[in-house]
Amino acid sequence: MMPPTVFAFALFALTFIGSQANAATVEHTFHIRNLTVSRMCKEKVILAVNDQYPGPAIEVAEGDSVVVHVINESPFDMTIHW
Numbered sequence: 001m002m003p004p005t006v007f008a009f010a011l012f013a014l015t016f017i018g019s020q021a022n023a024a025t026v027e028h029t030f031h032i033r034n035l036t037v038s039r040m041c042k043e044k045v046i047l048a049v050n051d052q053y054p055g056p057a058i059e060v061a062e063g064d065s066v067v068v069h070v071i072n073e074s075p076f077d078m079t080i081h082w
């Protein structure tokens with residue numbers, strides 16, 4: 001049986017090593033362009049990401065890095081807010 005202080009350190013070290021090993025870089029490419037949607041029998045052009053509305057989800061874990069390439073194929077200047 002380990003003394004409590006040694007056990008606490010071992011647990012911390014494993015947690016730290018584990019989170020480093022699981023850290024990932026999550027990369028996405030967002031194409032922003034027109035999407036024609038039908039609502040109540042009317043067609044409307046909206047801007048969407050990768051032809052999806054709502055846009056794609058970005059799933060990450062704590063410690064991951066996120067890289068998003070945004071390609072604006074719309075006729076408008078735009079900013080993306082996170």
Ligand SMILES: *[C@@H]1O[C@H](CO)[C@@H](O)[C@H](O)[C@H]1NC(C)=O
Pocket residue numbers: 034045075
């Ligand atoms: C995209 O939609 C805008 C606004 O409706 C329109 O002015 C533009 O011509 C459209 N572009 C394309 C490539 O369809």
